[in-house]
Amino acid sequence: MTLQEPTVLTNILYWLLAIVPIVVLLVLLVVLRWTAAQAGPVGFFVAAIIALLFFQTPVFTLGVATAKGFWDAIFILYIVWTALLLYEVVREAGVFTVFQREIAAFTPNRLVQFLAFSLVFVLFLQATAGFGTPIAVVAPLLVGLGIKPLYAVSLALIGHVWGNTFGSLAISWIALNLVVEVNQPTIVLFSSALLLALGVVFSILTLIWVFGGRRALRDGWLLVVIFGAVYGLGQLAIAPIVPELAAIVPAAIALGVIFLVPRIGRYSEPGEADVRDEILSDGWGGGKAAEGAEREAGEERRLPSLLVGFVPYIGLVIFAVLGLLLTELVEPLGQLQLGFGFPAVTTGFNVVNEAEDVYSGLNPIGHPGSYILLSAILGYIVFTRGGYIQVDDTRDLLRRTAGNAVPPSVAIIGFLTLAQVLDHSGQTFAIAQGIAEVTPPVLFAATAVFIGILGAFITSSNTASNILFGPLQSQAATSLGIGDGTVLGGQMAGGAFGNAIAPANVALGTGTAGISGREGAVLRITLIWTAVAGVLGAIAIVLLQLIVQ
Amino acid sequence: MSKMQFLWTALGLTTLGFLLIWYGASFQEIILWLGLIVFSVGLLLGPLSRFLAKSETREGEGKSGGE
Numbered sequence: 084m085t086l087q088e089p090t091v092l093t094n095i096l097y098w099l100l101a102i103v104p105i106v107v108l109l110v111l112l113v114v115l116r117w118t119a120a121q122a123g124p125v126g127f128f129v130a131a132i133i134a135l136l137f138f139q140t141p142v143f144t145l146g147v148a149t150a151k152g153f154w155d156a157i158f159i160l161y162i163v164w165t166a167l168l169l170y171e172v173v174r175e176a177g178v179f180t181v182f183q184r185e186i187a188a189f190t191p192n193r194l195v196q197f198l199a200f201s202l203v204f205v206l207f208l209q210a211t212a213g214f215g216t217p218i219a220v221v222a223p224l225l226v227g228l229g230i231k232p233l234y235a236v237s238l239a240l241i242g243h244v245w246g247n248t249f250g251s252l253a254i255s256w257i258a259l260n261l262v263v264e265v266n267q268p269t270i271v272l273f274s275s276a277l278l279l280a281l282g283v284v285f286s287i288l289t290l291i292w293v294f295g296g297r298r299a300l301r302d303g304w305l306l307v308v309i310f311g312a313v314y315g316l317g318q319l320a321i322a323p324i325v326p327e328l329a330a331i332v333p334a335a336i337a338l339g340v341i342f343l344v345p346r347i348g349r350y351s352e353p354g355e356a357d358v359r360d361e362i363l364s365d366g367w368g369g370g371k372a373a374e375g376a377e378r379e380a381g382e383e384r385r386l387p388s389l390l391v392g393f394v395p396y397i398g399l400v401i402f403a404v405l406g407l408l409l410t411e412l413v414e415p416l417g418q419l420q421l422g423f424g425f426p427a428v429t430t431g432f433n434v435v436n437e438a439e440d441v442y443s444g445l446n447p448i449g450h451p452g453s454y455i456l457l458s459a460i461l462g463y464i465v466f467t468r469g470g471y472i473q474v475d476d477t478r479d480l481l482r483r484t485a486g487n488a489v490p491p492s493v494a495i496i497g498f499l500t501l502a503q504v505l506d507h508s509g510q511t512f513a514i515a516q517g518i519a520e521v522t523p524p525v526l527f528a529a530t531a532v533f534i535g536i537l538g539a540f541i542t543s544s545n546t547a548s549n550i551l552f553g554p555l556q557s558q559a560a561t562s563l564g565i566g567d568g569t570v571l572g573g574q575m576a577g578g579a580f581g582n583a584i585a586p587a588n589v590a591l592g593t594g595t596a597g598i599s600g601r602e603g604a605v606l607r608i609t610l611i612w613t614a615v616a617g618v619l620g621a622i623a624i625v626l627l628q629l630i631v632q
Numbered sequence: 633m634s635k636m637q638f639l640w641t642a643l644g645l646t647t648l649g650f651l652l653i654w655y656g657a658s659f660q661e662i663i664l665w666l667g668l669i670v671f672s673v674g675l676l677l678g679p680l681s682r683f684l685a686k687s688e689t690r691e692g693e694g695k696s697g698g699e
Contacts, residue, residue: 117679120639120642120678120681121678121682122679123678124642124675124679127675128672128675128676142665142668143664145668146653146656146657146664146665146667146668147653149649149650149653149668149671150650150653150654150667153646153647153649153653153671154650423654424658425658426657426658486636489636489639489640489643490639492643493639493642493643493646493678494678496643496646496675497675497678500675
C-alpha cells in the first residue's frame with residue numbers, strides 16, 4: 084500500500100473509526116466468547132462498511148482486497164488441511180498411544196520431555212517451515228502427551244515466537260528490505276535479535292512455569308540458561324552477519340542439545356517438580372487425543388514402534404530441509420509461483436495498491452503445506468503397509484479431516500479478508516500513523532514494538548506486519564530524527580511477539596487440537612503473555628535507543 | 633441446517649465468490665459485484681450459524697476433549 088500525499092486519514096475521528104473492526108473482533112472473541120468462524124466474518128463486514136462509508140473505498144477496491152485476502156487464506160489453509168490430515172493419519176495408527184508409553188524411554192524427566200516438544204521441536208519447525216506449521220503439528224502432539232488442548236495450543240503459540248523473524252531463511256527481514264531502504268541494517272538486525280533473545284527466555288520461563296510452577300523453575304533453571312544461550316545468543320551472534328541462518332542454525336543446534344540433556348545428572352531422572360494437574364487432561368501421557376487409538380488397541384489392533392510411529396515427523400523435517408535447499412539452490416524451482424493477478428486499485432484518499440501479475444505466489448515446492456502433505460502420505464503408506472491403518476478406514480479418516488478443517492477455514496478466511504480490507508482502505512495506515520503522531524521521539528522505538536505486534540495481530544504474519552508497517556515506521560523514524568535501526572528492530576521483534584495472538588494462528592491451533600470455537604479462551608492466555616513481552620521489548624529497545632544515540 | 637452444513641456452505645460460497653471477484657477484477661466489473669455479493673452471503677453464514685443452526689456435535693469434535 085502507498086499513499087501519494089498526506090490525507091485526512093490522520094485525525095482522531097478516522098483513527099477511532101479504523102480501530103472499530105479490531106475492537107469488535109476482540110470483544111466478540113475474548114469477551115463474548117464467539118467462535119473464530121463467527122467473529123472473523125463480523126470483523127470483515129464492519130471493516131468493509133467503514134471502508135465504504137468513511138474511507139472513500141470504491142466497491143472495486145473492496146472486491147480486490149477481499150479476493151487478495153481469500154488468496155492469503157488459501158496459503159494458510161494449505162497448512163491447516165494437511166496438518167489435520169497428518170494428525171488423523173498418526174492418530175488412526177495409534178501413534179499417540181505408543182508415544183505416551185515410550186516417551187519415558189527417551190528420558191524419565193517429564194520437564195525435558197515437555198520442552199523437547201513445546202520448545203525445541205516447535206522452534207525447529209518454525210525455523211524451517213514457518214507459517215504456523217509448528218502450532219498445527221505440535222499442538223496435537225502436546226495433547227497426546229496429556230496436556231489439555233487449551234494449554235497445548237497456547238503453549239505452542241508462546242513457544243514458537245522466537246523463530247518468526249529469522250525463520251524460513253529470514254523471510255520477514257527480506258520482505259522488510261523490499262519495502263524499505265534500511266539505513267542502519269546492522270542495528271536493525273542486532274536490536275531485533277536482542278529483543279527476540281529476551282522473548283525466547285521469557286517463552287522458556289513461561290513454558291516451565293506453566294508446566295510445574297516454582298518447583299519446575301528451580302529444577303529447570305539450567306535448561307533456561309542452556310536454551311536461552313543456544314537460541315538467544317546464537318541468533319544474536321549470527322543475525323547481523325548472515326540473517327538467513329539466524330534461526331535455522333540455533334534451532335538445529337538445539338535439536339542436538341535436547342538429546343544430550345538427559346545425560347546431565349539432574350535431567351537423567353524424574354525431576355523434583357511434576358507437571359501441574361490443572362494443565363493435564365487425564366494424567367501425564369493420558370491425552371484424550373489417544374483415546375480412540377487406545378480403544379482400538381484394546382480390540383487387538385497392531386501398534387507401531389516409536390520409531391515407525393515417528394516416521395511422518397522425521398519425514399517432515401527432511402522434506403522441510405529439502406524444500407528449503409531446493410528453492411534456494413535451484414533457481415527455477417525457487418521462482419515457481421502459482422497465483423492470481425490483480426489490477427491496481429485506489430481509494431478517494433489516494434491509498435494506492437499497485438497491479439500485480441501474480442499476487443503472493445504460492446510455490447508448491449517451498450510451501451510448508453507440501454511438506455506436511457508429503458509426510459502425511461508417507462505416514463499413510465508406512466502405516467497401511469504395516470497393518471496399523473486399515474485401508475477400509477481411509478474414508479472415515481478423510482471425512483474427519485475435512486470435518487475438523489472447516490470451522491478454522493471459515494475463521495481464517497474472515498481474518499485475512501478483514502486484514503486486506505483494512506489495508507486497502509487505509510484503515511491500517513490511519514491506526515499506525517495516529518499512534519506514531521502522538522508519541523514523543525524518545526518513546527517511538529517503544530511504540531514501534533507495539534505497532535509490530537498490531538501488524539501481526541491484524542495480518543497473522545510477521546512478514547506481512549513488516550510489509551504493512553515497515554514503510555510507516557521508517558518514515559516516522561526519519562521525520563523524528565532518531566534513525567531507523569532500533570525502530571525497525573522493534574517492528575521486526577514486535578511482529579514476532581504478535582504471532583502469539585495472531586487470530587489465524589490461534590484458529591489453526593484450535594482446529595488441529597480439536598477445540599475449534601475456543602479461540603477466545605486461547606487468546607485470553609496469549610494476550611497476557613504478548614502484552615508482557617511487548618512491555619519488556621519496549622523497555623529494552625528504549626534503553627538501546629539511548630545507547631545508540 | 634446444522635452448524636457444519638452452514639460452514640460447508642460458507643466455504644463453498646466464499647470460494648465461488650473469490651473466483652468471480654478475480655474474474656470480474658480482470659475482465660468484467662459487473663462480475664466482481666456479483667462475486668462480492670456471493671462472497672458476502674457465504675461469509676455471513678459464519679455468524680448466522682450461531683443463531684440459526686441446529687446444535688449438534690461436529691465431525692470429530694471431542695477428539696481432544698474440552699480444555
